Amino acid sequence: MVIISSSYHRPYSQELELLRILNRRSTLTEKQRNRLKQLEIGLAGEVFVDNKLKPYSEILTVIPDIIMQINHTHIQIDTLILSPTSIYLFEIKNYFGNYEITEDGYWLSPKHNYILNPLIQLERTQSLVRQLLAEAHVSVELLQGYVLFPDPSFTLYGAKQTMPIIFSSQLDSFFKQISSKLHNQFSQQKVIERIDYYRLVSSPFTKLPDINTMMIRPGVLCFFCFSPMTKSSQRTFKCTDCQKIESAQNALKRTYDEYTRIYQDHSTSLQSFHQYTDKQFSYSTIHRFLRNC
Incomplete structure (x- = not known):
């Protein structure tokens, strides 16, 4: 409660x-x-x-x-x-x-x-x-x-x-x-x-929108202004617009949370999530992350 x-x-x-x-x-x-x-x-x-x-x-x-x-x-x-x-x-x-x-x-x-x-x-x-x-x-x-x-x-x-x-x-x-x-x-x-x-755990009133997955823009987006972020070092990402900096670990987790909400009816595959991040994380990094989820 x-x-x-x-x-x-x-x-x-x-x-x-x-x-x-x-x-x-x-x-x-x-x-x-x-x-x-x-x-x-x-x-x-x-x-x-x-x-x-x-x-x-x-x-x-x-x-x-x-x-x-x-x-x-x-x-x-x-x-x-x-x-x-x-x-x-x-x-x-x-x-x-x-x-x-x-x-x-x-x-x-x-x-x-x-x-x-x-x-x-x-x-x-x-x-x-x-x-x-x-x-x-x-x-x-x-x-x-x-x-x-x-x-x-x-x-x-x-x-x-x-x-x-x-x-x-x-x-x-x-x-x-x-x-x-x-x-x-x-x-x-x-x-x-x-x-x-x-009390119900989930809402029967929720109607999720239709999603055209072909129109989804890949990449890591800024947590502040939602502009694209790029890797600024081995352990950090930097926003291309507002210049905010975030740890690579947090950026990966946020991006994965988004991915699972969009593709909630599908199991996560290494290749599809790699594509979703616009290949900004290596296969080995994603594999270690998914193994610990």
């Missing part, structure tokens, strides 16, 4: 990692570029909320990125907080610009396109979490769900005060308020145990 602490960093999704690699080593399709942008924006919002919560990590139990299957239904929770007195479920939407809720309850983007109502998604998730709480013999009345909009430029016209929505300007005061009560009113351990019971 991952719990946010002062040193916590939210991991990247498998899809985001792969799209980042492909963006550095090939030319993305328009659909892939849009998806990469969407994932980057979503992650930035989640990280922003994580950082807001870190000062309260000794009081609040903050569980990020929960994926569960309950009653044959998959749900994803961006952040779940167990405070001494309540349980908070957060759906984080890092929207920016002017959105609108029409009189009929439809949500419109800044370009006046209809989008899914996040409050419906929130209620669906809450209904399944209530079942989990009942199984843990914890009162379902303790559960509160909110949609968080962390971007300060976000405006939602037509929103009502009764809606379970928290805007960027309200985050600090809200987190301070829920961390002010210190007397425990329920067993957090029982809730954590039920989450572990339903």
